[in-house]
Amino acid sequence: xxxxxxxxxxxxxxxxxxxxxxxxxxxxxxxxxxxxxxxxxxxxxxxxxxxxxxxxxxxxxxxxxxxxxxxxxxxxxxxxxxxxxxxxxxxxxxxxxxxxxxxxxxxxxxxxxxxxxxxxxxxxxxxxxxxxxxxxxxxxxxxxxxxxxxxxxxxxxxxxxxxxxxxxxxxxxxxxxxxxxxxxxxxxxxxxxxxxxxxxxxxxxxxxxxxxxxxxxxxxxxxxxxxxxxxxxxxxxx
Numbered sequence: 001x002x003x004x005x006x007x008x009x010x011x012x013x014x015x016x017x018x019x020x021x022x023x024x025x026x027x028x029x030x031x032x033x034x035x036x037x038x039x040x041x042x043x044x045x046x047x048x049x050x051x052x053x054x055x056x057x058x059x060x061x062x063x064x065x066x067x068x069x070x071x072x073x074x075x076x077x078x079x080x081x082x083x084x085x086x087x088x089x090x091x092x093x094x095x096x097x098x099x100x101x102x103x104x105x106x107x108x109x110x111x112x113x114x115x116x117x118x119x120x121x122x123x124x125x126x127x128x129x130x131x132x133x134x135x136x137x138x139x140x141x142x143x144x145x146x147x148x149x150x151x152x153x154x155x156x157x158x159x160x161x162x163x164x165x166x167x168x169x170x171x172x173x174x175x176x177x178x179x180x181x182x183x184x185x186x187x188x189x190x191x192x193x194x195x196x197x198x199x200x201x202x203x204x205x206x207x208x209x210x211x212x213x214x215x216x217x218x219x220x221x222x223x224x225x226x227x228x229x230x231x232x233x234x235x236x237x238x
Contacts, residue, residue, distance in 0.1 A: 015066050049066045090142060091119045103124065108198045116202045116206070123135065147180065156176050160191060
């Protein structure tokens, strides 16, 4: 990381919003492109923040300050970035399932995902399955479900079933988390993955979307290569 980006990273990690914005301006004046500052400076730094939080080197208030500093720095970059350069890493709908009013963990995951560049649709708590279905219809790529109680985590399956019934399950990835939730439970209800904490939730969502993109590319290549073969077969039958 260049010295200019190191100044950006330092301000973000320390949660100094105005200092982060100033460091971004200095980096731009020093010749770094806005996309470089965004990807190599801000988004990379938020990944480091998440890892430090996971290791217990940063606590929740410090992490939230880092996210605020990152967002202030992004505000400086927005007018300079082309539309494609600041596109979201993906669209995620997140909410605590029906019957559960707890939202601290859900809010933390949403904050971390936003800091990692994802567009977040926060549905709040006590969210009925049909609202997750509506979000899937609106084009989100990931549905993230949270529950803190054993009595409400069973409602996660209701969301998966509702997505299946609506014919949308194959179009979205479903991830789950919360104190009583386990990887085995995630597999049991047909979810795509489970994350035990906010930082690993970011990694999980990234990996699932990368797998989706890779599969889409594979299908596209197979489709394009199948056409000439079909044509050749047809010409032999004439």
